[in-house]
Amino acid sequence: MTPPRPEGGGTALRGIVKRFPGVLANDHVDLTAAPGEIHALMGENGAGKSTLMSILYGLSQPDDGTVEVDGRPVSFGSAADAIDAGIGMVQQGFALFDTLSVTDNVIFGAEPTRRGLIDRRAARAAVAGLIERHGLRLRPTDRVGDLPVGVRQQVEILKLLYREARVLILDEPTAVLTPAETDRLFDVLRGLAAEGRTILFVSHKLHEVLALSDNVTVLRDGRVTLTCATADTDRAALAAAMTGRDVELDKVYPVGTPGEVLLSAQGLVMRGHPGLDDVALEVRAGEVVGIAGVAGNGQTELVAAIAGLRQLDAGTVTVAGRDVGGFGVRERRAAGLAHVPEDRAEVGSAPGATLADNLAVGFQRRLARRGFLRRQAIRAHGSAIVAEHGVRAASETVPMRTLSGGNQQKAILGRELAHDAPVLLVEQPTRGVDIGAVVQIHQRLVAYRDAGHAVLLVSAELSEIRALADRVLVMYEGRVVASFTKEEATYEALGLAMAGVTS
Numbered sequence: 422m423t424p425p426r427p428e429g430g431g432t433a434l435r436g437i438v439k440r441f442p443g444v445l446a447n448d449h450v451d452l453t454a455a456p457g458e459i460h461a462l463m464g465e466n467g468a469g470k471s472t473l474m475s476i477l478y479g480l481s482q483p484d485d486g487t488v489e490v491d492g493r494p495v496s497f498g499s500a501a502d503a504i505d506a507g508i509g510m511v512q513q514g515f516a517l518f519d520t521l522s523v524t525d526n527v528i529f530g531a532e533p534t535r536r537g538l539i540d541r542r543a544a545r546a547a548v549a550g551l552i553e554r555h556g557l558r559l560r561p562t563d564r565v566g567d568l569p570v571g572v573r574q575q576v577e578i579l580k581l582l583y584r585e586a587r588v589l590i591l592d593e594p595t596a597v598l599t600p601a602e603t604d605r606l607f608d609v610l611r612g613l614a615a616e617g618r619t620i621l622f623v624s625h626k627l628h629e630v631l632a633l634s635d636n637v638t639v640l641r642d643g644r645v646t647l648t649c650a651t652a653d654t655d656r657a658a659l660a661a662a663m664t665g666r667d668v669e670l671d672k673v674y675p676v677g678t679p680g681e682v683l684l685s686a687q688g689l690v691m692r693g694h695p696g697l698d699d700v701a702l703e704v705r706a707g708e709v710v711g712i713a714g715v716a717g718n719g720q721t722e723l724v725a726a727i728a729g730l731r732q733l734d735a736g737t738v739t740v741a742g743r744d745v746g747g748f749g750v751r752e753r754r755a756a757g758l759a760h761v762p763e764d765r766a767e768v769g770s771a772p773g774a775t776l777a778d779n780l781a782v783g784f785q786r787r788l789a790r791r792g793f794l795r796r797q798a799i800r801a802h803g804s805a806i807v808a809e810h811g812v813r814a815a816s817e818t819v820p821m822r823t824l825s826g827g828n829q830q831k832a833i834l835g836r837e838l839a840h841d842a843p844v845l846l847v848e849q850p851t852r853g854v855d856i857g858a859v860v861q862i863h864q865r866l867v868a869y870r871d872a873g874h875a876v877l878l879v880s881a882e883l884s885e886i887r888a889l890a891d892r893v894l895v896m897y898e899g900r901v902v903a904s905f906t907k908e909e910a911t912y913e914a915l916g917l918a919m920a921g922v923t924s
């Protein structure tokens with residue numbers, strides 16, 4: 422049976438202007454999306470995408486221009502107003518209660534009642550009906566904190582469907598998803614569009630936009646540089662519209678010249694699931710070793726163990742010939758280890774501290790005099806990293822959390838490279854980063870390798886692994902099950918090994 426199509430659902434932003442101190446975030450932006458359409462919004466980090474969507478969702482008000490829903494001008498003073506008008510948004514940072522069930526999260530703030538009390542039977546029935554109707558992979562009674570990231574995102578979408586949203590905004594929804602989770606999300610979104618809902622898909626990933634959307638709008642420096650049917654464009658044209666220049670896509674860098682072993686891990690064992698089962702690896706000076714694998718097969722635990730963030734049950738780790746097994750994080754850094762973590766918000770930075778203070782981490786002794794930190798020196802240090810790595814921020818004094826995800830990533834990478842450590846551990850270096858910044862980050866990692874450093878790279882993007890790694894190790898169920906040279910590391914070979922097929 423075909424589900425009922427929501428009434429209306431089209432939206433338009435016309436001549437939107439939004440200014441912040443020193444920044445013109447949106448400069449007379451037009452965007453129109455019809456019911457049943459998946460419309461992609463692309464642009465580099467800081468191009469104005471999130472600002473535009475926050476205006477549509479009522480989180481911010483435009484300085485000029487109009488917002489229309491169902492062909493009528495509207496004015497939202499808050500997100501609640503937008504929700505009442507049928508607009509919902511799944512933001513990059515999920516707003517969920519980990520200790521509560523799926524049902525409790527979905528109905529929060531809009532609970533069905535009976536005789537003045539929450540009608541839990543009606544709530545569970547409503548949520549179960551939505552799950553079945555849209556083919557989602559969760560249960561009403563599941564505890565949200567026990568769900569993987571991709572399934573938690575489905576809970577956020579459920580919240581919008583429960584509130585009968587006709588326009589759904591998804592801001593970088595695949596930034597933390599595995600390829601399989603991304604495919605499932607796309608199936609859900611196509612189903613929602615088929616019901617007549619409007620989907621606004623904010624992304625910087627070219628292949629995803631081309632695979633999913635009907636139409637695409639590209640922003641650069643707050644202005645629209647391209648609006649067209651997705652079928653009428655290609656990756657090169659989208660990249661050029663985003664960056665203002667031709668971008669060499671899918672560049673594969675030549676192998677380096679390996680020297681002495683700078684990082685050695687032997688017989689690493691970490692009990693639990695996922696854990697580590699007798700993992701051994703070496704990374705030499707002038708070499709990038711890539712770790713490939715489906716998420717949850719021990720890659721995160723491996724890096725955490727080497728960095729000193731997780732306790733090993735057995736095994737040895739040496740950095741530049743020095744056994745660091747008994748060292749904590751600080752001592753391992755002093756021994757020559759730098760680390761760009763996967764979770765830039767919780768592990769890689771202090772979101773409430775200023776950008777300058779975040780960039781000073783690990784440099785405190787150098788930036789102090791007679792035991793006191795020098796604020797001017799901290800700002801100058803931060804300013805140098807910001808300029809070198811193209812971090813977009815109003816100033817070095819703004820809180821780290823105010824930066825876009827991609828600019829946070831560039832800042833953290835710049836800080837770790839500035840340490841000039843012999844060994845660099847880098848996880849998901851381009852997650853949430855636009856195409857122009859991807860090219861820049863890849864170039865910097867290769868330059869770091871060529872300067873004689875050892876780089877251990879973990880990435881969910883096989884194209885990134887193949888572009889940067891001189892050797893590739895594949896992890897499966899906590900073990901290294903295959904090793905490939907750059908020439909041997911084809912997509913097919915890596916895919917089979919990631920599935921546990923090694924013969």
